[in-house]
Amino acid sequence: VPPSPPPRPGGGSMSVVEHVREMAAAGLHSNVRLLSGLLLTMSGNNPELFSPSQKYQLLVYHADSLFHDKEYRNAVSKYTMALQQKKALSKTSKVRPSTGNAASTPQSQCLPSEIEVKYKMAECYTMLKQDKDAIAILDGIPSRQRTPKINMMLANLYKKAGQERSSVTSYKEVLRQCPLALDAILGLLSLSVKGAEVASMTINIIQSIPNLDWLSVWIKAYAFVHTGDNTRAINTICSLEKKSLLRDNVDLLGSLADLYFRAGDNKNSILKFEQAQMLDPYLIKGMDVYGYLLAREGRLEDVENLGCRLFNISDQHAEPWVVSGCHSFYSKRYSRALYLGAKAIQLNSNSVQALLLKGAALRNMGRVQEAIIHFREAIRLAPCRLDCYEGLIECYLASNSIREAMVMANNVYKTLGANAQTLTLLATVCLEDPVTQEKAKTLLDKALTQRPDYIKAVVKKAELLSREQKYEDGIALLRNALANQSDCVLHRILGDFLVAVNEYQEAMDQYSIALSLDPNDQKSLEGLQKMEKEESPTDATQEEDVDDMEGSGEEGDLEGSDSEAAQWADQEQWFGMQ
Numbered sequence: 202v203p204p205s206p207p208p209r210p211g212g213g214s215m216s217v218v219e220h221v222r223e224m225a226a227a228g229l230h231s232n233v234r235l236l237s238g239l240l241l242t243m244s245g246n247n248p249e250l251f252s253p254s255q256k257y258q259l260l261v262y263h264a265d266s267l268f269h270d271k272e273y274r275n276a277v278s279k280y281t282m283a284l285q286q287k288k289a290l291s292k293t294s295k296v297r298p299s300t301g302n303a304a305s306t307p308q309s310q311c312l313p314s315e316i317e318v319k320y321k322m323a324e325c326y327t328m329l330k331q332d333k334d335a336i337a338i339l340d341g342i343p344s345r346q347r348t349p350k351i352n353m354m355l356a357n358l359y360k361k362a363g364q365e366r367s368s369v370t371s372y373k374e375v376l377r378q379c380p381l382a383l384d385a386i387l388g389l390l391s392l393s394v395k396g397a398e399v400a401s402m403t404i405n406i407i408q409s410i411p412n413l414d415w416l417s418v419w420i421k422a423y424a425f426v427h428t429g430d431n432t433r434a435i436n437t438i439c440s441l442e443k444k445s446l447l448r449d450n451v452d453l454l455g456s457l458a459d460l461y462f463r464a465g466d467n468k469n470s471i472l473k474f475e476q477a478q479m480l481d482p483y484l485i486k487g488m489d490v491y492g493y494l495l496a497r498e499g500r501l502e503d504v505e506n507l508g509c510r511l512f513n514i515s516d517q518h519a520e521p522w523v524v525s526g527c528h529s530f531y532s533k534r535y536s537r538a539l540y541l542g543a544k545a546i547q548l549n550s551n552s553v554q555a556l557l558l559k560g561a562a563l564r565n566m567g568r569v570q571e572a573i574i575h576f577r578e579a580i581r582l583a584p585c586r587l588d589c590y591e592g593l594i595e596c597y598l599a600s601n602s603i604r605e606a607m608v609m610a611n612n613v614y615k616t617l618g619a620n621a622q623t624l625t626l627l628a629t630v631c632l633e634d635p636v637t638q639e640k641a642k643t644l645l646d647k648a649l650t651q652r653p654d655y656i657k658a659v660v661k662k663a664e665l666l667s668r669e670q671k672y673e674d675g676i677a678l679l680r681n682a683l684a685n686q687s688d689c690v691l692h693r694i695l696g697d698f699l700v701a702v703n704e705y706q707e708a709m710d711q712y713s714i715a716l717s718l719d720p721n722d723q724k725s726l727e728g729l730q731k732m733e734k735e736e737s738p739t740d741a742t743q744e745e746d747v748d749d750m751e752g753s754g755e756e757g758d759l760e761g762s763d764s765e766a767a768q769w770a771d772q773e774q775w776f777g778m779q
Contacts, residue, residue, distance in 0.1 A: 216255070217236075217240065218240075218251065218255045218258050218259060219311075220236075221233055221236055221237055221240070221258070221259065221262050222258060222262065222311065224236070225262045225265060225266075230265070230266045230269040230270070231266070231270075233262050233263070233265070233266045234263065234266035234267065234270070237259050237262050237263035237266065238263060240259055241256075241259055241260070241263060244256055244259070253286060253289055253290040253293060254290055254312060256286050257283055257286040257287050257290055257312065257313075258311075258312065258313060260279050260280075260282050260283035260286055261279075261280070261283045261313040261318055262313075263279050264276045264277075264279035264280045264283060264318075264321070265321070267279060268321055268324070268325065271328075273325040273326075273328045273329050274325070274329060276321070276322075276325050277322055277325045277326065277329075280318050280321060280322045280325070281322070283318060284315065284318060284319075287315055287318075316342055316346055316347075316348065316351070319338050319339065319341070319342055320339070320348075320350065320351055320354070322335075322338050323335040323338050323339050323351075323354060323358075324354075326338065327354075327358070330550075332358055332361060332362060333362075335354075335358055336355070336358050336359070336362065339351055339354060339355045339358070340355070344374075347374070348378075349374075349375050349378045349379050349382070352371045352372075352374040352375045352378070353371070353372075353375050353382070353384075353385060355367075355368075355371045356368050356369075356371035356372040356374075356375065356385065356388055357388070359371060360388065360391075360392065361551070365392050368388070368392060369389060369392050369394060372385045372388045372389045372392070373389070373402070376389075376399075376402045376403070377402070380402065380403045380405070380406040381403070381406060381416075383419075386399055386403070386420060386423070387423055387427075390420075390423050390424050390426075390427040391427050393427070395424070396420055396421055396423075396424025396425075399420055399424070400417050400420045400421070403416060403417075403420070404417075412446065415441055415444060415446070415447060418437060418440065418441055419441060421437055422434055422437035422438045422441060422456075423456075425437060426456065426460065426585075427585070428585070429584075429585030429616075429617055429618075431460050431463050431464040432464065434460050435457065435460050435461065435464065438453055438456055438457050438460070439457070441453060442454070442457070449480055451477050451480050451481045451484060454473050454474075454476050454477040454480070455473075455474075455477050455484070455486055455487045457473045458470045458471075458472075458473035458474040458477060458487060458490070458491070459487055459490060461473060462490055462494065463585070463586055463587065463588075464622075465587075465621070465622050465652075465655060465657070467494050467497070467498075468686070470490075470491075470494060471491065471494050471495070471498075474487065474488070474490075474491040474494075478491075483514050485511060485514060485515060485518050485520050485521075486520070487520075488507065488511055488520045488521075488524060489519065489520040489523035489524055489527075489545075489552070489554040489555070490554055491507070491524075492504050492507050492508065492520075492523065492524030492527050492528075493523070493524075493527050493554060493558075495507065495527075496527040496528060496530070496531040497531070498689075498718070498719065499531070499689055499718060499719025499720065499721055499722065501528055501531060501532060501721065504524060504527055504528045504531075505528050507524050508521055508524040508525040508528060511524055512525075517548060518548060518549065519545035519546070519548045519549040519552035519554075519555050520545075520552075520554075522541050522542070522544045522545035522548065522555070523541070523542065523545045523552065523554045523555050523558055525541050526538045526541030526542045526545065526555075526558045526559075526562075527558060529541060530558060530561060530562060530565075531721070532721070535562045535565045535566050536562075536566065538558060538559075538561075538562040539559055539562040539563060539566065541558070542555050542556075542558040542559030542562060543559055545558070545559075546559060551582055553579050553582050553583045553586065553589065556575045556576070556578050556579040556582070557575075557576070557579055557588060557589065557592055559575050560572045560573075560575035560576045560579065560592050560596075561592060563575065564592075564595065564596055564599060569596050569599050569600045570600075572592075572596050573593060573596045573597075576589060576590075576592040576593035576596060577593065579592070580593065584616075585617065587613065587617065587622050587623070587626065590609060590610075590613045590626065591626060593609060594606045594609055594610055594626065594629070594630060597609065598630070598633055603630065603633050603634055606630045606633070607630050607631075607634075610626050610627040610629075610630045611627065613626060613627075614626070614627050619647075620651065621648040621649075621651045621652035621655045621658055622648075622655070622657070624644045624645070624647050624648035624651070624658070625644070625645065625648045625655065625657045625658040625661060627644055628640075628641040628644035628645045628648065628658075628661055629641075629657075629661055631644065632661065632664065632665065638665070641661075641665060642665060645658055645661055645662045645665065646662075649662060653681065653682070654682060654685055654686060656682070656686075656688055656690070656691065659678060659679065659682040659691060660690060660691070660694065662678060663675050663678060663679060663694050663698070666678065667697075667698070667701075670701075672698050672701045672702050673702065675694075675698045676695065676698050676699065676702070679691055679694060679695040679698065680695070683695065687714070687718060688718070689715045689716075689718040689719040689722050689725070690715075690722075692711045692712070692714045692715035692718065692725075693711070693712065693715040693722060693724055693725045693728065695711045696708045696709075696711035696712040696715065696725065696728050697728060699711060700728070700732070705732060708728070708732065709729060709732055712725045712726075712728045712729040712732070713729065716729070
């Protein structure tokens, strides 16, 4: 905001440029735009009309009003002209010796800051997705003159461009100027700066201000988040959440929900998202993950309602588009899901959930190589999220690149540590190769020892038992897993196993339960219909094919009946990464 002019000595009348400045300060942007536009034309027709400093001011105020109207390209061109004018102004003022004229001092005080103009230009460039130009213009500001917001913007831009060292330096500079800049703290932690080092930068302020003792625990919690130590992150955030002063904080609940999701505990994740949403009905952050979890559970009506609600809050965020895309994806409308995912990426190129949605849609449409690009980008943005690796590995398996899948699964196992999720992911790849069946068995047993209720591990173990025709063992495994939770896929597989041992009545019950949990589950429906057809149960086939039991309807091929395919096909321009 331009500074308001000092009172005029002698109370003389204001110049027209000062009127423009006053209107700009008062936020009358549309009025500033009209008047400054007319005055600039007058100046063009008669260069003597305004002084160089007045021209500079008019150009800046005009550009500000264009910025306010979201006309970023036009604003950049006017800001550039303003800076050129300022250069000329500096030259002339250097040539003319100061005459000690009192009138010239308030004049220079009122000039819009050149650094502010450069910051505005950088904002325009980021809006135009021209990050390189934004970095170039901010880089040109000598580091001593950089304000905290300039350092923050530079840090984010460097991080996005992969210039990690420069990014760390800029974030540290923000913290030096503003030690309570929490987002800068998160930025440093995400760039692998040690929690202890970050905490040391805020220690003085924590000790000097009352009621800030939680901050060091907060930093510790997010240090765990960024090293992928989900369990300790969850415990630390829970300990913060229990402190009466931070109870019911929406950001902490959202982080908890996200951590439970990363740890594969979907039930608790949904619970925390619901809690956060109750506290803040306008919450957008994290709702894309929430929508995805609901869609996975087959709660498509809830997903649709969530999407509508989010669109009412804002269609300028990626989340509503992702939620809507999840609804399409799980309704097997892949080309529509692809379009919605691309639209979300266009709004926020850092949206991991949008990249995963688009990647999965491309994979199911048979465009595996394109899908791989999206999953790789998701991994780059979220190296601690297992679901990004799962998506990539599924692509490798779909294109029979078992070796690549094995290398990737081993890497994940080494970097994220041996837990139920990484063990199961590695086992999934081992199951694809006849040579490594035994290894798969060992890995799954280890995973199930750690977490007996981990659904993906149970599903894979059941697949293994089905191949070995050990149906009784499979039934025991599934009953055990279903003792404390209800899951559509588990009920369906139990149905398949019961058919294999001729327990038809109970098999039908299991299929019905599965369908009550997810009415769109195609395989349960097929199982039930098959049973209803077979009036004489004696000729039921012993070897029931329990081959592809993994996805709950998510692996289905692209149906020919995808009526919208044509409609969305001409939206190809959305399909780019940008």
